[in-house]
Amino acid sequence: MNAHSESIALMHKYLDGDLNKTEEQKLQGHLEDCEDCQAHLRELKRTITLLQSAEHIKAPANFTDKVMNNLPKEKKRMIYKRWVKSHPFIVAAAVFFIFMLGGMFTDWNQDSQLVVSKQENLIIQGDTVIVPEGVVVEGDLLVKNGNLIIEGVIDGDVTIVNGELIESTSLDGEGLMASVGEINGELQTVNRMFDWLWYQIKSFFSGVFSTD
Amino acid sequence: MDQIIRDKIKQVKKGDQAAFSDVVEYYQHKIYQHCYRMLGNAHEAEDMAQEAFIRAYVNIDSFDDGRKFSTWLYRIATNLTIDRIRKRKPDFFLDAEIKGTEGLDMYSQLASTYISPSDKVEGIELQRYIHHEISELPPKYRSIIILRYIEEFSLQEISEILDIPLGTVKTRIHRGREALRKRLRHV
Numbered sequence: 353m354n355a356h357s358e359s360i361a362l363m364h365k366y367l368d369g370d371l372n373k374t375e376e377q378k379l380q381g382h383l384e385d386c387e388d389c390q391a392h393l394r395e396l397k398r399t400i401t402l403l404q405s406a407e408h409i410k411a412p413a414n415f416t417d418k419v420m421n422n423l424p425k426e427k428k429r430m431i432y433k434r435w436v437k438s439h440p441f442i443v444a445a446a447v448f449f450i451f452m453l454g455g456m457f458t459d460w461n462q463d464s465q466l467v468v469s470k471q472e473n474l475i476i477q478g479d480t481v482i483v484p485e486g487v488v489v490e491g492d493l494l495v496k497n498g499n500l501i502i503e504g505v506i507d508g509d510v511t512i513v514n515g516e517l518i519e520s521t522s523l524d525g526e527g528l529m530a531s532v533g534e535i536n537g538e539l540q541t542v543n544r545m546f547d548w549l550w551y552q553i554k555s556f557f558s559g560v561f562s563t564d
Numbered sequence: 565m566d567q568i569i570r571d572k573i574k575q576v577k578k579g580d581q582a583a584f585s586d587v588v589e590y591y592q593h594k595i596y597q598h599c600y601r602m603l604g605n606a607h608e609a610e611d612m613a614q615e616a617f618i619r620a621y622v623n624i625d626s627f628d629d630g631r632k633f634s635t636w637l638y639r640i641a642t643n644l645t646i647d648r649i650r651k652r653k654p655d656f657f658l659d660a661e662i663k664g665t666e667g668l669d670m671y672s673q674l675a676s677t678y679i680s681p682s683d684k685v686e687g688i689e690l691q692r693y694i695h696h697e698i699s700e701l702p703p704k705y706r707s708i709i710i711l712r713y714i715e716e717f718s719l720q721e722i723s724e725i726l727d728i729p730l731g732t733v734k735t736r737i738h739r740g741r742e743a744l745r746k747r748l749r750h751v
Contacts, residue, residue, distance in 0.1 A: 357742065361738075364734075364737075364738040364741065367741070368719060368734060368737070370734075385666055391744075394747050395740055395745045395748075395749045396742075398748070398749075399741060399745045399748050399749075400741070401711035401745045402690075402694055402748055403694065403698070403713070403714060403744070404713055404716075405694075406691060406694050406695065406698075406713075406714055407691050408593070408597060409593070409596065409597040409600050409601075410593045410596070410597075411592040411593050411595075411597075411610075411613065412596075412606075412610060415588070415592045415596065415610070415613070415614070416585055416588045416589050416592055417589045417594075418614060419614050419617045419618065420581075420584070420585050420588065421584075421616060422618055423581060423618060424618075424621075424622060425622050440605075451567035471674065502703070
């Protein structure tokens with residue numbers, strides 16, 4: 353790099369305010385002896401002055417109105433999108449609720465088969481579950497899509513879904529006979545959709561919040 | 565003013581389209597001038613300046629509130645104008661040299677609008693001459709020269725607007741100044 357091009361590089365640093373002390377002295381020293389470089393710097397400074405003197409141009413009249421008229425209309429979809437973005441928790445809760453509800457409906461609609469939570473010592477006749485005399489069922493019992501006859505003892509809660517507890521039995525053809533069975537817990541009969549829903553929610557939450 | 569603009573942007577983000585008109589009102593002259601200096605003519609400048617505001621509006625959600633809105637807006641406008649310059653058909657250039665002639669371009673055919681550097685140009689003529697010389701610079705120098713000396717951004721701000729390193733901004737501004745010095749030395 354010769355002295356001139358070095359000094360020109362320094363001039364640009366000077367114009368950007370990047371010159372340090374030694375560079376400043378170097379540039380000054382060169383400028384004192386070199387008329388070409390003096391002229392060069394003068395021209396650069398004059399160029400900048402000319403640029404800065406350039407008139408400020410204004411946008412045409414009605415510019416703002418034109419822009420505003422050309423903006424895309426706020427679409428409903430955008431409003432939803434914006435809302436969804438700003439309320440993530442509500443959206444998550446809603447999605448969760450929909451899935452839960454959907455799950456319940458399929459549960460309710462698809463299972464028309466008899467379901468019994470325990471099979472031991474129980475007699476199943478068609479869609480009727482019988483707890484025979486002398487049998488003690490330990491723990492809770494769930495019967496779905498069937499009726500329940502209790503002649504023995506259930507040591508826990510009983511839930512019957514889509515069925516009923518038959519109080520008296522005439523299965524053996526000997527006329528009415530009082531049900532001698534015993535439930536040592538709560539009896540729940542769930543027959544309607546709403547009850548089913550309520551039951552599901554209750555058992556879900558007791559499942560979630562149970563401490564044991 | 566910065567705080568007012570910041571609040572307006574928040575309202576626009578919430579879906580208040582009317583709040584955007586204040587933003588346009590405030591920046592219209594700056595952005596229009598920037599496009600005009602970049603493109604060299606009023607017609608394209610108005611188109612691109614409008615497009616810049618529309619894009620800013622459409623993409624307002626991607627604007628980071630922690631940054632300066634003007635920087636973001638200038639970046640959109642600069643990118644649009646540079647794209648526009650690239651898409652121009654080369655045979656539209658008035659300064660393309662006419663085949664079979666030496667140093668003759670279309671400007672020499674438009675005697676009434678072309679201003680020769682040796683003319684004694686003053687006032688409005690000088691303004692036009694400077695404008696013409698700026699628009700003759702290669703776009704990558706042009707944008708920096710305009711941002712630095714007409715819109716008076718710092719080099720650091722220019723580096724943010726154009727998303728290029730500070731060192732590159734400095735190299736380009738040196739070259740831009742040299743190119744203009746050669747063009748304007750006779751004025």
